[in-house]
Amino acid sequence: MKLKGRIWKFGSDVDTDAIISARYLNQSDPKVLAKHVMEDERPEFPQKVRKGDMLLAEKNFGCGSSREHAPLALKAAGISCIVAKSFARIFYRNGLNLGLPLLESSEASEMIREGDQIRVNLTTGEIFNLTQKKKFFAKPIPTFMQELIKDGGLIRHLRKSSRLPEKKRF
Amino acid sequence: MRKALITFAPCPMPYAPCPMLHIRKKNMKAKHPMTITEKILAAHAGKKRVCPGELLNVRIDLTLANDITAPLAIKAFNEIGAKKVFHRDRVVLVPDHFTPAKDILSAEQCQVLRKFAKSQHLTHFFEIGQCGIEHALLPEKGLVLPGEVAVGADSHTCTYGALGAFSTGVGSTDLGAAMATGRLWFKVPESIQFIYYGKINPWVSGKDLILFTIGAIGVDGALYQAMEFCGETIQRLSMASRLTMANMAIEAGAKNGIIEPDEITLQFIQPRAKRPFRIYQSDKEAHYAGVKEYNTSKIHPQVALPHLPSKVKDVREIGKTEIDQVIIGSCTNGHLDDLRVAAKILKGRKIAPSLRLIIIPATQEIYRQALKEGFLDIFLLAGAVISPPTCGPCLGGHMGVLAEGERALATTNRNFRGRMGHVQSEVYLSGPAVAAASAVKGRICHPEEVVKKG
Known part of the structure; x- marks a missing residue:
């Protein structure tokens, strides 16, 4: 599976309050969330983000709260993939659970610039910078996760494998 | 030598806390030494042995969601096609964030929880009046027990590690799946051991x-890892301080924080537990990804500066920092012990006229106890406003949102940019002693500036 998109670059420790402030969490409509995504970090982001755009960040992207509204807002705003040096763990799980591809690569995080055009191959982890003509490799996504992404997130994965409630255990 | 594995065997009387101690395999050397986190996960995955990095399908003892995260989790639950929760006693819903409902949309979110709780016949849905801040409420009600696995759609779910449970925050989709199946996949985390030794200085608590x-290791210093707190200082810490420490493990990026249960844990949990539980301890030879040792006699009251919980300084190193608002409360520091410390400092004193002090007992029970012990009167006379239990201001929700350019000192857990309101406001973090003293002075200060003896 290949994706192509334009890069928005962010720094370290971008927290979930910065991605979507709690003042918008009295509801969970993805369209409403998308209108305010990243606005405290970069006020122009919600207006200027285009479908297919990608985020690039340094370490610990998505730290803080467990709000799934954060990856949901990014996905609804059209973000197709996030490449970072590292992700905070709850955000990482939430992103994948929603079928939002997340790749970890220190090199890509350092070398890719704002506005660069990037092509990402999710199967191989290859990240190709079409603007700079440079190739990077992300940590391969574990097989377990690949299946989850292939199924389109955790819900579809569960539906497919029909892992419904077990018999009474208590 | 392997430490004793102590089991609280199922009692002949169902749901009665069992006082019987069973000591198994005492003094036997562990064949495959494991940490407490690894042991709990192994037991919940039906395995004798697990290693860090291993993916497990883990049995969940308890799930938790609040008024922000439950609506999405319930949506996920329905989308999976599930009809019934895995166990109606083990799915807990706590509307605590924007409650009492701050606006129409928040009220509607609470309604989603209320309807779901009714249709699924949930035993533990806490309407305001019985409610409290989830991570103070669940331990108080004995809903999470040592040796259990708890997941919550709230990042501070890691709090219950203080009871010797494996507990961690997850997103709403994960939670929806867990509510439906009673299971969730986990990667076994590596563990880091944090050993604290030495005397505790006056006015220092678990928060400091x-x-x-966190100041020493950074906001991703324990990313994906388990923080195991131990050492003689921890053994002397109160349950409230332990809950505070485990609560903030997430602020170092950790998957969970955990403390081996001991006498203090048992004293707290036994009167509350309504089902048998099991105590796990790390083997002496268990493998740790790192060991950190801290001499607590060198640790004085700490303050985290904006805009990261890791920008920590000794309170005496902070220059003159005037504040507009002080908040004492939250899942981190809304315990009775925290209010007691604040009352000790505020007794017979008035807060600075330039400042607002908001005090939030974390649960109804804490509120009642604070009233009984006379703390609320002290707070009111000092000029504080007392809020019903709510997460409210901690996340900039309600009950004390900051305006542009305002500066708050809070006993909460996060000070990200805009966390408590306007993006141009600032949040400093501290324990309740520094917060109460600073409310009197109008600027951030050491409690000794206000009270001579700790």
């Missing part, structure tokens, strides 16, 4: 120890 630790 954990702020100091």
Whole structure:
């Protein structure tokens, strides 16, 4: 599976309050969330983000709260993939659970610039910078996760494998 | 030598806390030494042995969601096609964030929880009046027990590690799946051991120890890892301080924070537990990804500066920092012990006229106890406003949102940019002693500036 998109670059420790402030969490409509995504970090982001755009960040992207509204807002705003040096763990799980591809690569995080055009191959982890003509490799996504992404997130994965409630255990 | 595995065997009387101690395999050397986190996960995955990095399908003892995260989790639950929750006693819903409902949309979110709780016949849905801040409420009600696995759609679910449970925050989709199946996949985390030794300085609490630790290792210093707190200082810490420490493990990026249960844990949990539980301890030869040792006699009250919980300084190193608002409360520091410390400092004193002090007992029970012990009167006379239990201001929700350019000192857990309101406001974090003293002075200060003896 290949994706192509334009890069928005962010720094370290971008927290979930910065991605979507709690003042918008009295509801969970993805369209409403998308209108305010990243606005405290970069006020122009919600207006200027285009479908297919990608985020690039340094370490610990998505730290803080467990709000799934954060990856949901990014996905609804059209973000197709996030490449970072590292992700905070709850955000990482939430992103994948929603079928939002997340790749970890220190090199890509350092070398890719704002506005660069990037092509990402999710199967191989290859990240190709079409603007700079440079190739990077992300940590391969574990097989377990690949299946989850292939199924389109955790819900579809569960539906497919029909892992419904077990018999009474208590 | 393997430490004793102590089991609280199922009692002949169902749901009665069992006082019987069973000591198994005492003094036997562990064949495959494991940490407490690894042991709990192994037991919940039906395995004798697990290693860090291993993916497990883990049995969940308890799930938790609040008024922000439950609506999405319930949506996920329905989308999976599930009809019934895995166990109606083990799915807990706590509307605590924007409650009492701050606006129409928040009220509607609470309604989603209320309807779901009714249709699924949930035993533990806490309407305001019985409610409290989830991570103070669940331990108080004995809903999470040592040796259990708890997941919550709230990042501070890691709090229950203080009881010797494996507990961690997840997103709403994960939670929806867990509510339906009673299971969730986990990667076994590596563990880091944090050993605290030495005397505890006056006015220092668990909050100062954990702020100091986060300051030392950074906001991703324990990313994906388990933080195991131990050492003689921890053994002397109150349950409230332990809950505070485990609560903030997430602020170092950790998957969970955990403390081996001991006498103090048992004293707290036994009168509350309504089902048998099991105590796990790390083997002496267990493998740790790292060991950090801190001499607590060198740790003084700490303050985290904006805009990261890791920007920590000794309170005496902070220059003159005037504040507009002080908040004492939250899942981190809304315990009775925290209010007691604040009352000790505020007794017979008035807060600075330039400042607002908001005090939030974390649960109804804490509120009642604070009233009984006379703390609320002290707070009211000092000029504080007392809020019903709510997460409210901690996340900039309600009950004390900051305006542009305002500066708050809070006993909460996060000070990200805009966390408590306007993006141009600032949040400093501290323990309740520094917060109460600073409310009197109008600027951030050491409690000794206000009260001579700790």
